[in-house]
Amino acid sequence: MITPTLVHFLIVGALLFTLGFICVLTRRNAVGILMGVELILNAANVNFVAFNHYVAGGLAGQMFGVFVIVLAAAEAAVGLAIVVSIYQTFRSIDVTDVDLMRE
Amino acid sequence: MDNVLSLRFFGPQLVLTVAATLLFLIDLAARNHPRRVAVLSGFTLFSLAVAGVLTATMPSETRLLFGGLLGHDKLAVFFDFLFLAAAALTVLLCIPSRKEIVSARLGEFYALLLILVLGLYLMAGATDLLTAYLGIEIVSLMSYVLAGFRTGDRKSNEASLKYVVYGGVASGVMLYGMSILYGLFGTTHLVGVGSIASQMTGMTSSLFAARVFEGQAAAELSLIVAVIFMTAGVGYKIASVPFHMWCPDVYEGAPTPFTAFLSVGPKAAGFAIAIRIFMSVFTGHGVTDVPWPAVVGVLSAVTMTLGNFSALGQTNLKRMLAYSSIAHAGYILMGLAAANALGVESVMLYLVIYLVMNVGAFLCVIIVAESAGSESILAYRGLAARAPLVAIGFAIFLFALTGLPPFAGFIGKYYLFAAIVQKGGFWYAWLAIIGIVNSAVSLYYYARIVRAMFLEEAPPATSLTTPRLYSTMLVALALPTLLLIVYWTPVTAWAHASFANLAG
Numbered sequence: 016m017i018t019p020t021l022v023h024f025l026i027v028g029a030l031l032f033t034l035g036f037i038c039v040l041t042r043r044n045a046v047g048i049l050m051g052v053e054l055i056l057n058a059a060n061v062n063f064v065a066f067n068h069y070v071a072g073g074l075a076g077q078m079f080g081v082f083v084i085v086l087a088a089a090e091a092a093v094g095l096a097i098v099v100s101i102y103q104t105f106r107s108i109d110v111t112d113v114d115l116m117r118e
Numbered sequence: 119m120d121n122v123l124s125l126r127f128f129g130p131q132l133v134l135t136v137a138a139t140l141l142f143l144i145d146l147a148a149r150n151h152p153r154r155v156a157v158l159s160g161f162t163l164f165s166l167a168v169a170g171v172l173t174a175t176m177p178s179e180t181r182l183l184f185g186g187l188l189g190h191d192k193l194a195v196f197f198d199f200l201f202l203a204a205a206a207l208t209v210l211l212c213i214p215s216r217k218e219i220v221s222a223r224l225g226e227f228y229a230l231l232l233i234l235v236l237g238l239y240l241m242a243g244a245t246d247l248l249t250a251y252l253g254i255e256i257v258s259l260m261s262y263v264l265a266g267f268r269t270g271d272r273k274s275n276e277a278s279l280k281y282v283v284y285g286g287v288a289s290g291v292m293l294y295g296m297s298i299l300y301g302l303f304g305t306t307h308l309v310g311v312g313s314i315a316s317q318m319t320g321m322t323s324s325l326f327a328a329r330v331f332e333g334q335a336a337a338e339l340s341l342i343v344a345v346i347f348m349t350a351g352v353g354y355k356i357a358s359v360p361f362h363m364w365c366p367d368v369y370e371g372a373p374t375p376f377t378a379f380l381s382v383g384p385k386a387a388g389f390a391i392a393i394r395i396f397m398s399v400f401t402g403h404g405v406t407d408v409p410w411p412a413v414v415g416v417l418s419a420v421t422m423t424l425g426n427f428s429a430l431g432q433t434n435l436k437r438m439l440a441y442s443s444i445a446h447a448g449y450i451l452m453g454l455a456a457a458n459a460l461g462v463e464s465v466m467l468y469l470v471i472y473l474v475m476n477v478g479a480f481l482c483v484i485i486v487a488e489s490a491g492s493e494s495i496l497a498y499r500g501l502a503a504r505a506p507l508v509a510i511g512f513a514i515f516l517f518a519l520t521g522l523p524p525f526a527g528f529i530g531k532y533y534l535f536a537a538i539v540q541k542g543g544f545w546y547a548w549l550a551i552i553g554i555v556n557s558a559v560s561l562y563y564y565a566r567i568v569r570a571m572f573l574e575e576a577p578p579a580t581s582l583t584t585p586r587l588y589s590t591m592l593v594a595l596a597l598p599t600l601l602l603i604v605y606w607t608p609v610t611a612w613a614h615a616s617f618a619n620l621a622g
Contacts, residue, residue, distance in 0.1 A: 025301075032294055039287050048283050055290030062297035071304035079248055079306060083293065086255045090286060093259050097266055097278045104275050110283070113276050116367045116437075 024065030031058035045101065045108040049094045056087045124183035127176055127190040130169040130198065131239050137165030138232040145225025155221050159213050162228040163206060166235075170202045180621050182245060186310045189245035189394075189621030196466060196616040197242035197390045200473060204383040205235045207477050207591075211375035214585035217488055218373040219267065227267060231379070234260035241387040245621055247296045247306040250391055254292070254351055257384050258285045265372040265380075277371025284364035288354035295347025298340050308399055309621065315399045342408055348395070355388030356447045359421040366428075369440030374487065377436060378480035381443045382473045389469060392454060393462055398620055412545060415455035415538075419552045422448025426559045435483050435493045438563060439476070442519060445560060446472060449534055452553055456537040456546075459617055464533035466613035471530040471602060475518040478595035481588065482512035489582045498567055500576025505584060509571045511592040516564040518599045521557050526602035531557065533610070 017023075035054030042048050060080045067076025102108050125132075141161060148157045173195055180191040208231060212219055219227050237256030244250035262285065266278025299314065300306055307313035354361040369377045396410070425445030432438035450472075453465035483493060485508050490497035502509040518525035535553060538546045584592075602609070 028294075028297070035290070036287075039283070045279060045283075049286070052283075052286035052290055055287065056293060059290065059293040059297040062294065063300060066297065066301035066304075070301055075248075075306050076300060079251075079296075079300070082248060082252065086252070086259075089259055090255070090282075093262050094282045094286065097262060097275070097282050100266060100269060101275050101279050104270060104272050110279070113279055115272055115276055116370050 021065055021069040024061060024069075028058045028061040028065065031055075031061060043109050043111055045098045045110055045113075046095070048110065049091060049098070052094070053087060053091065056083055056090075059083065121184055124181075124188075127181060127183050128188075129172040129176070131236055133165060133169045133172060134232050134236040134239070137161070137168075138229045138236070141165075141225055141229040141232065145229070148225070155213060155224060158225045158228055159209055162209050162232065165232065166202050166206050166209070169235075170199065173198045173202070180619050182310055182621055183243075186307045186313070187246045187249050188240070188243045189309070190243065191619060191621040192616040193390070193394065193620055194239075194243040196612065197386055198239055200386050200469060201235050201238040201242070201383050204379055204386075204473060204477070205231055208375050208379040210587065210591060211378060211477075211481060211484060214587050215375065215484060215488060217491070218375055218484070223267070227264065227376075230260050230264055231376075234264070234379075234383070238383055238387045242390040243621075244391060244394065245307070245309050247300065247308065250308075250395065251289070251293060251296060253387070254289055254355065254391075257355070257387065258289060261285070261380065261384065264376045265368050267373050267376065271371075273371040274373070275371075277368045280364050281368045284361075285354065288350050288361055291347050292351025295344045295350070298344040298347070302337065302341055302344065308395060318399065345410075352388050352392050352396075353417070356385050356392070356450075357444050358417055358447045358451060359424050359444070362421070362424070362444045362447075365444055366437050366440040369443070370434060370437045370493075374436065374480060374484045374493075377439075378477050378484075381439070381476050381480070382469075385443070385447065386469045386473070389450060389454075389465055393465065393617075394620065396454070397457065397462060411455050411457040414451055414457075415545065415549050418448050418451035418455050419549055420448070421445070421451060422553065422556045424448075426556050426563075429560070429563050432563070433495050435495060435498075435567070438495075438567075439479060439483070442560065442563075443476065445556065446476075446519075448556070449531065449553060452534045452549060453537050455549065456541050458537070458541070459614075460533075460540060461537040462617050463610060463613040464530075464537045466616065467533050467606065467609050468530040470609050471518075471526045471599075474595055474598045474602075475515045475525075475527055478511065478515040478592070478599065479519065481591055481595065482508055482515065485584055485588050485592075486582070495567060495570055496577075498570045499574040501571040501582070503576055505582045507589060507592060508582070508584060511596050512571065513568050514596050514599055516567060520561045520564050522561075524600070524603060526599045526606070529603050529606050 031054050035051045035058060038051030038054060039048050060083050063076045063080045098108055101113060105113055144161055148154050151157055183190055234257055237253050240249050240253030244253055262278050262282045265281050266274050268274035303314045303317050305313055309315045350361055357365040422445045425441050425448055429438050429441035432441060450465050450468050453461040486497055487493050514525060518527035521527040521531040535550050538550050
C-alpha cells in the first residue's frame with residue numbers, strides 16, 4: 016500500500032488546476048465556466064492544506080483554506096446572480112451569444 | 119502588534135464598514151424622501167471625509183498590524199488618500215446624473231462603493247498573502263456587481279459577465295501561485311521576522327534549494343512559476359497585457375461614473391501591491407537568475423503599444439479611454455521597470471496626476487452623454503460652439519493625457535522617462551524610445567476628439583446643458599491639471615517620504 020506523500024497531493028492539485036483551466040477555456044455555458052473557476056480555487060486549496068501539513072506546520076495554510084472557501088462561495092453567489100441577470104436580458108447563457116461590444 | 123492595539127490603526131476601515139452597513143438602512147428609510155439623492159450622497163461623502171480625517175490623524179509611525187497581516191506605513195496612507203479622492207469624485211459624478219444610475223438604487227451603489235474602498239485599503243496595506251488575496255477579492259466582487267449595475271441594459275450585463283469570468287480566472291491563478299509560494303517558504307507573511315522577504319535576503323540559489331526541495335532547478339522553477347502566476351492577479355487589476363482583455367468591454371458597459379473610478383482606484387491599488395510585493399520582495403533579493411525588471415520592461419512596452427494602437431480605430435469614447443488606460447498602465451510600468459526609489463516615486467506621482475486628468479476626461483464624457491445620449495465621437499462635433507467650457511476642459515484633459523508640456527501629464531511622464539533614462543543602458547534607452555513613440559501615436563486619437571470639438575460643424579438642433587455641479591468639478595479638476603506643471607514638488611516630496619520607510 017502506498018502512503019500518500021506531499022507529491023501526491025501536489026499532483027492532485029496540479030490536475031485540478033489544469034482541468035479547471037481547460038474547463039474555462041472550452042466551455043461555452045456561463046455556469047460551466049464558473050465551475051471551472053471553482054476548480055482552480057480548490058486546486059490552490061489542496062496545495063495550501065497539503066503544504067500546511069507536510070512543510071509548514073501551524074495553522075496559516077488551513078486558515079488560508081477556510082478564507083478561500085468563503086470567498087469562493089461569495090464569488091459563486093455573485094457569478095450566478097450575474098448569470099441570472101444575463102439570462103433575463105439575453106435569453107441565453109451561452110457566452111458566445113453575449114458578445115455585443117466586440118468590434 | 120496584537121489585535122486590540124492594532125485597532126487604533128484600523129479606524130478608517132472600520133468607519134467604511136459601518137458606513138456601508140448604515141447606508142443600506144438609510145437607503146430604506148429615505149425611500150420616499152423628497153431629497154433622497156442629497157441625503158444618500160451627503161452621508162457617503164461625510165463617511166469618506168471621516169475616513170479621510172482618521173487616515174490623516176493616525177500616528178505616522180510604521181507598524182505591522184494584526185500579527186503581521188497588515189502594514190501601516192506612509193505608502194499605505196498615500197494610496198488611501200488616492201482611493202478616498204477617487205471615491206468622493208465618483209459620488210459627485212453620480213449626483214446630477216439622470217441616466218447613469220437610477221435614484222432608487224443609488225444607496226446600494228454607494229454602499230458597494232464604500233466596501234470597494236475598504237478592499238482597496240486592504241490591498242494598499244497588504245503585507246501578507248492572505249490580506250493581499252482578501253483585498254483583491256473584495257475589490258473584484260464589488261466591481262463585478264457595480265459594472266453590471268444597470269439591470270436590463272445588455273451592455274452592462276455583458277460587461278459584468280466578462281469581468282467575472284476574466285477576474286475569477288485571474289484571481290484563481292494568482293491564488294495557485296500564492297499556494298506554491300507558501301509551500302516554498304512555509305509562511306504567508308511577506309515581510310517581517312521569518313517572512314518570505316527575510317528568507318530571500320542573503321539566500322543563494324543552492325541554499326534555497328537545499329531548504330525547500332531536493333532539486334535546485336525544480337525549486338527555482340516553482341518560484342518563477344509562483345511569481346508569474348501572481349503577476350496574473352496584479353496585472354489584471356492594472357489592466358496590463360496579457361491580462362487586459364476584459365478592460366475595453368467592461369469600461370464600455372459599466373455605468374460611466376464607475377468606469378471613471380475603475381480606471382483610477384483599482385489600478386492604483388494594483389500598483390500599490392506591485393510596489394510593496396514585487397519591489398520589496400522579489401526584485402530586491404535575487405534567488406533566481408531571471409532579470410525581473412527586464413520582464414516588467416517588456417510588459418510595459420507591449421502594454422503601451424497595444425493600448426495605443428488599439429485606441430486608434432475606436433469611435434466610442436469610453437472604449438477609446440479604456441484602451442488609453444491600458445496604454446497608461448504601460449507608461450506607469452516603466453517606473454517599476456526602473457526598479458529603484460526614483461522609479462517608484464514617479465509611479466506614485468503619475469497615479470496622482472492620472473487620477474485628476476482621467477476623472478476629468480470621464481466627467482466630460484458624462485456631461486455630453488447626459489445631453490446627447492451617446493458616447494460616440496459624432497456627439498462631440500462642434501462642442502466648442504455649444505458648450506465652450508466643456509470643450510476647453512476636455513481639450514485640457516486630453517492634452518494632459520497625451521503628455522504635452524503645458525499640462526500636468528507632461529511632468530508625470532517626464533519623471534517616468536527620467537527614472538529609466540537615469541538607469542542608463544541599452545535596453546532602458548530602447549524602452550524610453552518606445553514610450554516616446556507611443557506618446558506621439560496617442561496624440562493622434564486624442565487630437566481627433568479635439569478636432570471634432572473645435573473644427574467640425576455641430577449637427578443642427580442640438581443643445582447641451584451642463585449642471586452647475588459638473589461645471590464646478592470641471593474647473594476644480596482642470597486647475598490642478600494646469601497647476602501641477604509648475605508646482606509639483608509637494609507631490610514628489612510626499613511620494614519620496616512615503617516610499618522611504620516601508621512596514622516590515
